Amino acid sequence: RKEVEQDPGPFNVPEGATVAFNCTYSNSASQSFFWYRQDCRKEPKLLMSVYSSGNEDGRFTAQLNRASQYISLLIRDSKLSDSATYLCVVRQGTGNQFYFGTGTSLTVIP
Amino acid sequence: ETGVTQTPRHLVMGMTNKKSLKCEQHLGHNAMYWYKQSAKKPLELMFVYNFKEQTENNSVPSRFSPECPNSSHLFLHLHTLQPEDSALYLCASSQVLRGEGGTNEQFFGPGTRLTVL
Numbered sequence: 001r002k003e004v005e006q007d008p009g010p011f012n013v014p015e016g017a018t019v020a021f022n023c024t025y026s027n028s029a030s031q032s033f034f035w036y037r038q039d040c041r042k043e044p045k046l047l048m049s050v051y052s053s054g055n056e057d058g059r060f061t062a063q064l065n066r067a068s069q070y071i072s073l074l075i076r077d078s079k080l081s082d083s084a085t086y087l088c089v090v091r092q093g094t095g096n097q098f099y100f101g102t103g104t105s106l107t108v109i110p
Numbered sequence: 111e112t113g114v115t116q117t118p119r120h121l122v123m124g125m126t127n128k129k130s131l132k133c134e135q136h137l138g139h140n141a142m143y144w145y146k147q148s149a150k151k152p153l154e155l156m157f158v159y160n161f162k163e164q165t166e167n168n169s170v171p172s173r174f175s176p177e178c179p180n181s182s183h184l185f186l187h188l189h190t191l192q193p194e195d196s197a198l199y200l201c202a203s204s205q206v207l208r209g210e211g212g213t214n215e216q217f218f219g220p221g222t223r224l225t226v227l
Contacts, residue, residue: 041223102152
């Protein structure tokens with residue numbers, strides 16, 4: 001079983017739409033959770049950390065459900081510039097092993 | 111952005127060549143990582159260095175040899191690679207938190223796109 005699983009998509013949505021990505025992780029001892037964004041042929045960049053109580057950054061909202069081992073990312077009012085691959089990342093225990101999902105591809109269409 | 115730099119950005123090598131990838135971080139972090147990213151696959155962790163000591167080696171073939179001379183520099187020495195080693199090699203750094211032993215988020219370099227002929 002993969003450590004982190006994501007729906008690879010692709011998601012093709014019109015500008016202004018709301019889109020949600022989901023991610024599940026297998027290890028209940030996981031401690032830290034992140035969403036990264038990766039543009040084509042570029043390196044991953046941190047979009048936001050995910051906190052237990054859920055957190056919001058502008059149009060982006062992240063949620064964590066520890067009981068279900070599930071993480072989500074909601075993007076409201078999608079922009080063309082949101083087109084990218086979104087990576088779900090989980091850190092386990094007290095070490096610094098990070099596990100990455102395969103990423104979910106988003107294309108926002110004019 | 112110049113937090114984490116990698117050279118070269120592109121590399122083409124034959125299977126009998128020896129080459130090295132270089133990574134440098136300017137963020138004052140104490141942990142550095144090498145990842146491999148192949149098409150349609152998640153990032154694969156190869157090596158982790160905490161305070162210059164290697165703490166993880168995820169069953170990486172010996173044709174990949176890491177070196178961490180100090181907490182700011184990380185190398186990946188390559189020799190007798192195979193065509194299936196062609197991929198994007200990403201370096202990252204993070205700050206390991208003392209006491210808890212955890213770490214904050216990772217910052218990535220731009221990667222080296224490697225092609226093995």
